[in-house]
Amino acid sequence: MNRIFKRTKWMYFLAILFLVGLTILAILFGTHARKWVMQPYNKHIYSSSGLVGGSTLYDRNGDVLVETVDGQRKYNKNATVRKATLHVVGDAEGYISTGAQTAFASQLTGYDLINGLYSMKQKPHDLTLTIDGGLSATAYRAMTEKGYDKGCVGVYNYKTGEILAAVSLPTYDIENKPAIDTSKDRWDAVYMNRFFKGKYTPGSTFKVITSACALENIDNIMNQSFNCNGAYTVVRGSQVKCTASHGRLSFRSALNHSCNSAFAAIASAQLTNDQLTATAEEFGFNDTIDVNGIECAKSYFSLEDAYAIDRAWCGIGQYETLVCPCHEIAIMGAIANKTGSTPNPTLIMKTVNIGTLSYVSSDIATQLDDLLRSNVTNYYSDSKFPNLKMCGKTGTAQVSGKEPHTLFAGYSQRDDLPLAIVVVLENSGGYGLTNCIPIANAVMQDALDRYT
Ligand SMILES: [Zn+2]
Structure with missing residues (x-):
């Protein structure tokens, strides 16, 4: 009797163990299957040269960014478009992890969790990106013609969330791939899309956040004056x-x-x-943005144990703060919309339910919109941005031991051109006003020609 009882206990024990194992497998399958399927041993979607699934990637105008011809991946016919879209399209080998061919591999190969790796009846999916190849080429030319070799330009529609350009330097022509030595400064982080993965000292572009904090916490800030x-x-x-x-200045000036x-x-x-930290975190610092599964770099903000002098440097964007360009453009979107919210940036056309990033109250957003417009009308000048009703803020970010980075983040107020833009030039020296504004204008003028 005793022995039978013991055996039954063992039976139960083994049965439970089996069920636990089965559950773990089911959970792992649910969460990891997508990744497992993309492993190189699934040779029918990968070849030795990488992903050769027959899928085609189009830009928003229906132009081919990459397709498969006779088993080979062929990229856009125009070399400038290829270089300008390299980091968005990605490579077949997967060096560029945020490139669509890697980041969206499961959509492109037609894999789904229920039916498994494409059951033969299921064809690889073509995908249309929100990117404009022509506008991207304009951004690439605007940067490289001036001799800038590192940085990024992003363009984003703050009504729809569509990313129209995410151009990152350094880049190369994927149809004629050069010898790349990533230990050389020339090729520094060449496979990284700086728009999604870069983290930069914001410099004076951070004065937008400091202004928001002042508007939120200091009753008479718009009536105060300062002496410089x-x-x-x-x-x-x-x-x-x-x-x-500067002498005597109002808050606005x-x-x-x-x-x-x-x-x-x-x-x-x-x-x-605490106040500055609350405003920075309200605006999405210390959080990440997810672009169709691509996780952007986390913008960093901390004033823990900081003294007044640290807070002073922080207020002008020169403390430990770091900002991701894609986050910076979303902040511009939230202000441009005057609601404090903006659609989550997206790279895939006709994505439903992309979600919303809610940063700040509509009251503060509206006041910031007015201030950012006055930066152009009172200081940069509308002549730098003809017909654009442009708003924005420049920055120069000191970096130790090298020339400073220069930045511009802004947007057009035109109803028919709801675009925000960010320009980052690494170690460019000079100022945002002289370096970045001409590039922002060249890209926005091209957008004006294309879309209005
Ligand atoms: Zn001053």
């Missing part, structure tokens, strides 16, 4: 220098002229670590 004599002393011996002696003295004073003397 070329520097702001936080405590004796700790100064933040300005680019000029302090932003227009990007006065470091005024913004260092606001951040260090009138705002707290």
